[in-house]
Amino acid sequence: MRIRSIITAAALLCAISASAQPAPGSFRQTWEKGPEWLNNAVIYQIYPSSYQDSDGNGIGDIPGVMSRMDYIQKLGVTAIWFNPLFCSG
Incomplete structure (x- = not known):
């Protein structure tokens, strides 16, 4: 009985997840193309x-x-991405 409940719950979860996907072709690109230098950037x-x-x-x-x-420049880096900065200490 327990296995049947687990299988039923898994099937229900899959069905719900599948219905949450957008319809094919309905997605619109909402961002603009980035700057040209970004195409060859070493970040x-x-x-x-x-x-x-x-x-x-x-x-x-x-x-x-x-x-x-x-050191960073010798690696050929052209851009640095800083993770969030927080006060410490």
Whole structure:
């Protein structure tokens, strides 16, 4: 009886999920084409609080990232994507 309930619940979940999909051809592109430089960009993602510590408190910071710019440039990076910055400490 328990297996039958699980199978029924799974089938119901699949049926509900399938009905939540948009109809084919109904999707419209709502964003615009990005800038031309983005097509060939080499993007380097940095989470500053764990990237490089500059003042010895064990928490990475923007000055720490700046101290590694030569290294980042040698990698051929053309854009940096910073993860969200939060106050710490």
